[in-house]
Amino acid sequence: MIVVIKPQTTKEEIMKLKEKLESPLCSVQIIEGVSQTILGIVGDTSTIDASVIQQNKCVEKILRVQESYKRANRAFHPEDTVIKVGDAQIGGDKFCIMAGPCSVESESQIVEIAKSVKASGATILRGGAFKPRTSPYAFQGLGMEGLDLLNIAKKETGLPIITEVMTTKYVEAVAENADIIQIGARNMQNFDLLKEVGKTRKPVLLKRGLSATIEELLMSAEYIMSEGNEQVILCERGIRTFENFTRNTLDLSAIPAIKKLSHLPVVVDPSHAAGLNWMVEPLSKAAVAVGADGLIIEVHNDPANALCDGKQSIRPEEFESLVKSLKGIAEINGKRI
Amino acid sequence: MIVVIKPQTTKEEIMKLKEKLESPLCSVQIIEGVSQTILGIVGDTSTIDASVIQQNKCVEKILRVQESYKRANRAFHPEDTVIKVGDAQIGGDKFCIMAGPCSVESESQIVEIAKSVKASGATILRGGAFKPRTSPYAFQGLGMEGLDLLNIAKKETGLPIITEVMTTKYVEAVAENADIIQIGARNMQNFDLLKEVGKTRKPVLLKRGLSATIEELLMSAEYIMSEGNEQVILCERGIRTFENFTRNTLDLSAIPAIKKLSHLPVVVDPSHAAGLNWMVEPLSKAAVAVGADGLIIEVHNDPANALCDGKQSIRPEEFESLVKSLKGIAEINGKRI
Amino acid sequence: MIVVIKPQTTKEEIMKLKEKLESPLCSVQIIEGVSQTILGIVGDTSTIDASVIQQNKCVEKILRVQESYKRANRAFHPEDTVIKVGDAQIGGDKFCIMAGPCSVESESQIVEIAKSVKASGATILRGGAFKPRTSPYAFQGLGMEGLDLLNIAKKETGLPIITEVMTTKYVEAVAENADIIQIGARNMQNFDLLKEVGKTRKPVLLKRGLSATIEELLMSAEYIMSEGNEQVILCERGIRTFENFTRNTLDLSAIPAIKKLSHLPVVVDPSHAAGLNWMVEPLSKAAVAVGADGLIIEVHNDPANALCDGKQSIRPEEFESLVKSLKGIAEINGKRI
Amino acid sequence: MIVVIKPQTTKEEIMKLKEKLESPLCSVQIIEGVSQTILGIVGDTSTIDASVIQQNKCVEKILRVQESYKRANRAFHPEDTVIKVGDAQIGGDKFCIMAGPCSVESESQIVEIAKSVKASGATILRGGAFKPRTSPYAFQGLGMEGLDLLNIAKKETGLPIITEVMTTKYVEAVAENADIIQIGARNMQNFDLLKEVGKTRKPVLLKRGLSATIEELLMSAEYIMSEGNEQVILCERGIRTFENFTRNTLDLSAIPAIKKLSHLPVVVDPSHAAGLNWMVEPLSKAAVAVGADGLIIEVHNDPANALCDGKQSIRPEEFESLVKSLKGIAEINGKRI
Known part of the structure; x- marks a missing residue:
């Protein structure tokens, strides 16, 4: 009401x-x-x-308010929510680019990539320490050591950090060591985890589940917000359909839909959506044009030998040229990169 | 080979x-x-x-060539195919906008809309004479009379015409009266119809079926081309997924995918994809940014009383402002509107 | 009303x-x-x-009646529709098995298979003369010659024939030469074709489109019925989903749904749904148990060398054992095979 | 290997x-x-x-072994795994029926239902103490009190208990208080939770995620088994598709698929799949016929006033008649209820 x-x-x-x-x-x-x-x-x-x-x-x-989501509802909060993290801003008149490797592999790797993406225009560093992998036998991330390496890269570059948490057990550790907590697509309806990050005071980037409706995504945001944490960033990262040329189908119509229904900022992950590095550029351009507030992009200095998701990572030099190509479109939409 | x-x-x-x-x-x-x-x-x-x-x-x-589509394959034809219809051009360095009502309703309606969309920048007039409707009791289009009205609008404005054909019976009539023959999503695998339009020498706009893969779309183009008609324009118009906020899910990643696999031009239909007129603008911008060669947009002078699809039609004044907003993005992508 | x-x-x-x-x-x-x-x-x-x-x-x-389908609606016709074709019966207290090869290849092939499936319990012979193929370069069926061969097999065995028609051009020929006209999944919304078979007085088996909702299937039945042909048999043959272990996902819940909404008989095609011959038996059993009125099954005497769909065809001896395994379940559901 | x-x-x-x-x-x-x-x-x-x-x-x-799942692979374990819990058996020559309310609401409710479903033929009692709900404002289950009430019902009837755990925090408590631990569809890829229940020595019922492939379901089973717990029961409960007459689309072809790929027993949840109580009977029959090892069914003594999922719950008397109707089909498939 x-x-x-x-x-x-x-x-x-x-x-x-x-x-x-x-x-x-x-x-x-x-x-x-x-x-x-x-x-x-x-x-x-x-x-x-x-x-x-x-x-x-x-x-x-x-x-x-008829919808089941209240705090996430635009009716509750007619103006756009703007989230500030260090010098970065998600929402409002800025277009925010988060970039970095799928997973943190070593100090030199993460520091090198961090410096490079910062020079190209990224304002937030992404990097996975805890990795959700389909197979129990696949590389699961460096864990706590990964968080330490991310912080070294933060000290070197000043870039705030975003990293994923997969279980309530590590929420405190990630909240202490990261600037934005990421909830992955597979955990979008891990309700206990949502409540737990809702109790922290760190911004949360919430990825849409592979077969989640827009309404369910907003309900999951509501779980976080109902615990008192209003700083939620939504993320479209592709949904599962019958089409298998791309890994998932990026649903860009979700961006204007979310903007109408909610006041929360929304970013796009073109890397996971398509699963193909050569598609990152056109999909990023489209994301800017459709009205997203930011992008989260996988950048790796050696995609062929990446410990995970090399196929969808772009190289630092490609990232540099990508950011340049986005500036004009962002300006047309009234956003600065 | x-x-x-x-x-x-x-x-x-x-x-x-x-x-x-x-x-x-x-x-x-x-x-x-x-x-x-x-x-x-x-x-x-x-x-x-x-x-x-x-x-x-x-x-x-x-x-x-490993793929089953040969003539539609980029390997067969490394350069982009460019199709010219009157003053309009689909493919290459021009961005083509087709606009008009879902269905032709009367002379005054189609002429008025034609003049208006031409003034705003459209170079091709769309309008349905034969309408595929889910219900046998719904308005099925004016048929041959609709074709005549389209030609009156063409005479008044000089705009070439695109209109749908639904059955082999009318292929000859439509080929004589239209400049581009449209094959609707429901008929994408109506193979006899594909062969029949393949025998004409008119460009064919082929819409992707609601649950067709990109490969199947190219195979259907191959059906047309195998009969000797190389002038095929592909059209992404949304696929069916579990998400039901929008009528269908516009698959913009299909554009770069098709561009990689084929030399054929590809346009986007944001009106049918979303089914929501307020989404036409952001999706159109995204379509330009992702690299499409054109748009096909429903414009109606009285959406509330349209005989079909009023909910997804935009008004002439909205169309005018839409075209303006696309120009800058098109230029960044090296295309002129 | x-x-x-x-x-x-x-x-x-x-x-x-x-x-x-x-x-x-x-x-x-x-x-x-x-x-x-x-x-x-x-x-x-x-x-x-x-x-x-x-x-x-x-x-x-x-x-x-709120639903858009009227004649297909159970409210219009509270009792189950029963369709009789020769000695065969679809609907009511009999369970009908249609069997035969994907496509008619030769006289000896179709006659041999016809004799064999009749001996095992099939009451209708299926066989494709006109084949809808994704590729224009694939075998497209024997056409009119195929119809002749089917009629030879009919004469030899007495089995009524079901075969597909793909275009209005051949509706008359198929109506004359077949006992049941089949409309394939790709043509479920080929509205002109639906109207045309609606004008004949032959029963029509209408397959559900790959991404058609149950309501749309009933609307397509309505197209046929609105032309005066009330003898429509619906067919569930798998829908397109993200799962790709099977070719399509057989939606068996569609059977009780259709039974509730409509009075028309409904059969299941397990061969096309799964695309895997070893799955035909368990899916057939499930179809009987869930309440279907019949099955349409691909049987080939030499699957390895079949001109199409060999991977999903079962051999005559497997068909014989399949029919035996279905009898008990049919009886429990009050149906005789 | x-x-x-x-x-x-x-x-x-x-x-x-x-x-x-x-x-x-x-x-x-x-x-x-x-x-x-x-x-x-x-x-x-x-x-x-x-x-x-x-x-x-x-x-x-x-x-x-080419597949990424090893311990769950039939190649690793050619014979069917049979799991015994008290007098109940999942897999092998018995067909197991688990039944009970969506959520435990009170002592009288759970005891009454337990007695009733036992009398009708259920061998395991289901009941939710921790409920995953889309909305944070919806009833979340009685929690630990619910576990106590389940145990009272167990004492009264002798029925072993299955109940869901949603977070690692409660794995120990649920493992101590339940005979089978359930992992819900939304948590199928909550990998930390999978590892944690893999460390217990209680059988685990793992539900397929709404958009999970069969291979991903087996990979999630592998997570549990890789921690040493080999007692995994798989559960098909419907996948998300475009069809919305039913809540989800029950994928019964998954049963023979899983049987071919894995040695683990598999049960079907028709209640959640369809979301419609009148569909439970036909879908249950189909599940038995297709070769499932069991069913998990929601039964409530007062569906209209159930705290959750009343629309899909059947009444005790309907359950009784359901079990009777399944016996004959189970026998045909070589299983005893």
Whole structure:
């Protein structure tokens, strides 16, 4: 339920109203926009009598939110959410590029790639320490050591870090060592993990599951937000279809859909979607053009010998030329890279 | 099988070689590129002894084409195919916009829309005379009368016409009255229809079936081309997936995929893909950015009262602003609108 | 719209009511069940005033049919439709097995297989004369000669024939030479073809398209029925999904769904669904158990050298053992083979 | 890699060979079948020289396993795995029926249902204590209290319990309180959870993910087995497709596929697949007929007021009649209920 506050209402009056509305069954959140303040009420609102609230002199109107996602709903938060991490910004008038290897392999590897992608225009460094692999016999990532290496690269370059966490056991460690916590596609409905990262105060990048609907993605964001962490970045990374020329089918229509339904920023992962490095450039351009807030791209200095996903990684020099090609399109869409 | 001819070989020598290779089992096609001439051999090539041909002094090298599509294969025709229709051009350095109503409803409707989309930058007029409808009780199009109305609009504006044919019975009539023949998604594997339009000498726009793979789309193009009609335009219009926020899922990765596999031009239909008029703009931008050769867009002067697909049609004024927003992106990709 | 007639109403009264209801916009059909007679009204029923009809003394109640399919709707025809072809019966208390090769190759092949499958329990002979093939260079069937060979096999065995028609051009020829006309999955929405077979008086087996919903399948049946041909047999033959161990995913839940929504009989094609001959037996058993009215199975006397689909064909001796294994399950479901 | 041992080889000789083959890189497992003993080698087998092993006099032949799943592979374990839990048996010549409510709601509810399903023929009681729900605001299950209530029902009826675990945090508690641990579809690739239940010695029922391929399901089983827990039961519960008449599309062809690729038992969940209680019976019959080893069915004494999934639950009296209808089909397939 949303209570739209009349302009010129004082903060005091708003706080009074908030207190009145709060109950053991409902929590109330004040969302201050540039031109409007609203109160978002989440919980069992069935017992609230809207006509009584309506009589309050500072109330302009009352809206019921039909969708099951409340905090992630644009109705709750009409303005775009903008997330700032160090010098990087996701959402708003900037276009954010996250880049780095699929998995952290060694100090020299991660530091070299970090320096290179920073020089080309990336503002966030990605790198996997814990790797979800289909086979138990495949390389599972360097684990805690990987987190240390990422931090060395951070010190060398100043780039904030994004890395994946796969289990509640490591949420604390990843929250301490990373600037953005990534939830992978396979864990999009690992609800305990979502709640756990919701308790941290680090931004969370939530990848869409392989066969998740847009609504389910927003419901998973709601799990994180319901624990108090409002800094959620959504990520489209391809869905599973019958087409098998590409590994997955990048659903770019999800970007305008999410923008309409939610205020959260959304980025695109063209590397995992197609699984083909030569497709990263055209798909990245399309992602910028369709209105995404950023990209997360796999860059490796030696794709042929990468410990994982070499086939979809681009080389640093390709990344440099890619970023250049995106600038003009971003500007047309009113974004700076 | 492909025979690459050495540079400086005379036309006479090439013709001699062609004759030698031809047989009741194999047809040979000469493809002259800017820098290279090749002979494409289609049919049962198993009896051809490559080592014998290799000895011919004008032969540079011989390649076997693994894919089942031959004439549609880029290996057969390394340079992009460019199709010209009146003043319009599909492929090459121009970006082509086809626009018009889902179905032709009346003279005033089609003429008014034609004038308007021409003024905004469209170079081809679309309009359905024969409509494939899920229900036998729904409006099935004006039929032959629709073709006449399209031609009135053509006379008024000079815009070439594209319209769909649904059955072999009307191929002749449509070929006579239209500049481009459209094969709809539901008929992508209506093989008799494909052969029939392959016998005409009019360009054919072939839409990808709702659950067709990229390879199957190219095989259907091959059906048309195997009858001698090389002017095929492919069209991505969304595939069927579990996601139901949009009517279908626009597969933009199909564009670079097709460009790699084939020399044929490819356009995007964002109207049918999403089924939502407010998504036409972002998806059109993405289509330009990903490297498509054109767009086919539904424009209606009165979407609320359209006889079909009103929900996905944009108004003439929205179309005008859309075309403007595409120009910059097209230029970045080296295309002119 | 459905008008349920009171018991004991005379035929004369019903005919009178029918005449009253008929108009240029609406056609009325009398459906006489064992215990109940109803009038089904198809067309633009928006102008009919239900309250006026209700006052007629022979009217029990009036129902509006929400679904877009009317004649195919169970509401229109509460009792199961049973189709009889020679000695064979599709629907009702019999379980019908259609069997034969993917394509007719020669007289000896089709006659030999026909004799063998008849001896094992098949009551209808299948065999392709016109073959829809993905590649224009693949074997396209024997055409009219194939129809002749099928008729020789019919004469030898007495088995009625089912064969596919792919284009309106051959509908007449196939209708004359076959007992059941098959519409393939790729042509499920070839609406002109549907209308054309709707004008014949031969039963039509309509295969579900690779990505067609159950509702769309019923709408395609409606196309046939709207032309006056009520003898439609539906066929589930696998849908396209991400799983690629099997060629398609057999959707057996479609059988009870169709039975609920429609009165038409429905059969299962396990051969095309899985594309794997060793899966034909378990899937056939499941089809019987789930409530299908029949099976259509590919049987070839020399699968390794079949001109098409050898990989999914079973041998005559396997077919014999298959039919035996189905009898018990059919009996449990109240059906005789 | 598989080493097939000659008949009449002594246990001592086999143990000697096993020791020889073991290394820090490879673990060796002895699989004793009725007629044959084999050694399965898992790990980095690239350094093993097969020709040297071949010379060992007790070695009949050596096979390399191409699939990424080893312990789950039928090549590793040619005979069917049979799992016994109390009086229940999953796999082999018995058909196992697990039944109970979606979620445990109260002592009287679970005890009443347990008694009823036992009387009808169920041999295992299902009931959710921890519930994965799309919305954070939906009922999440009774948690630990639910486990206690399940155990009360177990004491009353003697039925072993199966219940889901969603997070590593509760694996110990669930392993102590349940007889079979369930991993839900959404957690099929929650690899840390798989490893954790792999460390317990309780059978694990692993549900196929909504868009998981059969191969990925087997790889997830491999995760559990690679930790030493060989008692894995696979479960088909519907995959996500474009069809939306049913909630998901039950993929019954997965059953014979899994039986061919793996030795693990496989059960079917018709309740979650269709999401429609009236479809449970036909789909259950089909599951028995296609060769499944069991069913897991939602039964609720008051579906209309169930705290979750009421729409797909059947009533105890419907369950009773269902079990009766399955017996004949099971017998035909050589299974006893």
